[in-house]
Amino acid sequence: MAEPQKKKLDLNRREMPKQPPEVRKHNFGEVALGYSIENAVREAERCLQCKKPLCVSKCPVEIDIPGFIKSVAQRDFTTGIKVLKEKNLLPAVCGRVCPQEEQCEEVCVLVKKGGQIAIGRLERFLADWEASQETVGIPEIPPSTGRKVAVVGGGPAGLTVAGDLIKLGHQVTIFEALHKLGGVLTYGIPEFRLPKAIVNREVDYLRRLGTEIVPDFVIGKTRTIESLLKEYNAIFIGAGAGLPWFMNIPGENLNGVYSANEYLTRMNLMKGFLFPEYRTPIKEHKQVAVVGGGNVAMDCARTALRLGAETRIIYRRSREELPARLEEVENAEEEGIIFEFLTLPIRYIGDENGWVKEIEYLKMKLGEPDASGRRSPIPIEGSQTKLSVDAVVCAIGNSPNPLIPATTPGLTMGKKGNIVADEQTGKTSMDRIWAGGDVVTGAATVILAMGAGRKAARSIHEYLCSLS
C-alpha cells in the first residue's frame, strides 16, 4: 500500500464539464454534466489512500471514501458502488447536492495545496454509472421479522430509515403528505441541480425492496401518531421543516409575493414551467426579486432567471456572509443574477389591482459580529430607496410544521418548533417514537437528515429485536 505514495503528487483536480452559462440560463437541464469514465479514473488515481482518512471522519454517514475511490481507480465500478451504497442510500443525490467543500473535501490532505480530491463528483459518477447499467441489483432481504414500522415523511431522513429497516427484514410503510415522495428533493431543489428522474429512481428502488408507500396521507390529519402507535411497533417522524417564514412587513400579501416554498413547489412538484401542459400555472414575471442569501434563495433566483425574468438577490449582509454554497453563488453570478447586497426590504408597494410593483428598502452597513459569527447588518438612516419589481420571492427560512406536534400532545418540543430527539439514537420523549432530519434540527442538509435517519434506524432495529 506504500506504492501510491511514491507517485508524484498530482494536484490537478479534474474539472467537471458544465453547460455554458449562456446556454443553461435558458433551460432546466442539469447544469453540471458529470465525469466521463476517463476523467473519473484519473481523478480517483490521485487519491493518496490515507491510512487514517480524515475525509471519512467528516462524512455524516461515514462512507468508506478511500474504499470506493480505490475501486474507481481500478475501474471496478461494481465494487465501488457497493462500497458507497453500504453507507449511503442516495449517492446520486448526495454527489450532487452535498456541501462537500465543508465536509469530506475540506479535510482532504491535499486541500492545503488546492488539489483536494473531488469526492462528490466521484460519488456522483459511480451512482450515475450504476443507473446507466441495465439492471440495478436488489440486495437479498432476510425473512420478515413481522415487526411493523411507520415512517412519517418521504424526504431523505424517512427514505433512509425505510431503506435501512426493510433490508433488516422489518415491514415498513412510508406516509407522505404530498402526492410524490422525496421531500425537499422533489418539491424544493430545482431540476437543473437535481433531476427529478434521479429522485424517482431512488424511491422506486425502495418500492422494489418491498417498502409500502402511501402518498396523499397527512399524519395529524388523515391519521394521528397516536392511532399509528396502535398498529405499528415503532414510528419514525421525518416531517422536515416545511413552514415558510415571512418578514411581517407591509404589503407581504400582495399578489406576486411568494414564499420560496410556493414558488419552488409550483415549479418542481407541479411542473409549472411546463404550463399549460401541466395544469399548475406560473406567472411570466419580468423583474423578480428574491429576498435571502441561502441555497434556497439561489435556487429561486436561478429558476426565475430561467423563466426569462431579470432577477435580483436582495441580501442584507455582504457577499462574504452569504450562507449559500460558494459553487451555487458562482453559478448564479455566471448566469447573470444581479446581487443587491446590504439591502433590507421594509415594505412592498402594490398597484391598483393588488399586484406588487415596488420594493422599498433600506441600505445597510456591517457592524459587529452577531451570535452566528457573521457581522450584523445595521440600517443606514434615510437610505430608503425603491426598486421596481413584478414579483418577490421570500426565501428567508423555514421551520418545522406544527401539524404533528399539535396533534401529538406527549411530544417534547424545542423552542423553534422542532421535535426534541436524542442526537445519537433519534429517540423522542415518547415511547416507540423516533425523529430525525430537519424536523429535529431545523432546516439543515440532505446528508445530515440521512445521517440522523441512519442512527434512528439502528436504534429502532435494536428496539424491535428486543421484543420477544
Place this chain on the structure above:
Amino acid sequence: MFRVIENRMIVPNIHLLEIEAPAVASEVRPGQFVILRVNEDGERIPVSIADWDREKGTIMTTILTIGGTTGDLAKVPAGADIPTVVGPLGNATAIDMFGTVLCIGGCYGIGSIYPIARALKEKGNRVITAIEARSSYLFYWEDKLEKVSDRIIHITRDGTKGFRGHVGRILEIMKASSETIDRIIINGCTFLMKRGTDASRPFGIKTIVSLNPIMIDGTGMCGVCRVTVGSNTKFACVDGPDFDGHQVDWQELLQRRKTYVREEAVAFRTSRCEEHRTKP
C-alpha cells in the same frame, strides 16, 4: 388511486362526486376539505366535503365546474380513478350548543353547509338554513337540508322561489319573523360570504365563514393560502378554513383569488359565479 363511485351534474354546473377515500371518510368532520388532483399532470385544488359514508368509506363533494381542473373533474366517469384525494384538511367547524344558528349556503356551499347544519341540529340547536341561488332550478339537496333544519329559507335573484334578492337581505328577513340569531355560518363563493358578513355586521352577530383562497399543499407548507384576519396573516389551510367573517380582509382575499385569472386554469376559484355576484 381513488375510485370515483358517482359523478353527475345535479344542477347546471354543479357536479356531485362520490369518491372512495376510506381514510378520509373515517376521520372527516363538518367544515373540512380535501385536495384533489384529476390526473398526473393536474393541479391540486381544494374542495369542501359535503357528506360522507364512514361504512362505505366514501366522501361526497359538490363541485362548481366551470372549465379548467373542475371541468376535467366533471368528465371523470364513475368507476374511474383519480390520483389524489388527501384529507380531511383544515379544522372542523366549531359545533356547540349556540342556540339558534343560521346556516347560509350558496353555490357549492349548499352542499358543504349540510353536514354543518346536521351536526348543529344533533347538538340541539335550532337550525335555520338559508340557501341562495340565481334561480330556483339551481337549488339541490333541499330534501337533505330540510331533514336537519327547523326552518328553510330560499333566496333567489329572480324571485322564482322564496325571497327575491340576495343574501344581504337575510337579516331583514330574520327580523321580520322575529328570529333571534345567535350565530351565523356561511359556506359558498367568496362574494356570498362577504355579503352575508356585511349584512350581519351591524347586528354584531358572530359570523363564521369558510374561506377558499388558492391552495397547493393544504398542509401549511407553501403559504399561498394566506389571508389577513384581524390584521394577522393566517394560513387558511391549517389555521382555517373557518374564520370570524367580521375580521377578514375581504378586499385582499378577493384580489389574491384573482392571481391566476389570466392563466384561466384556476377556473374553480375565480368562477364566473363570483362575477355575476358582484353585479347588484
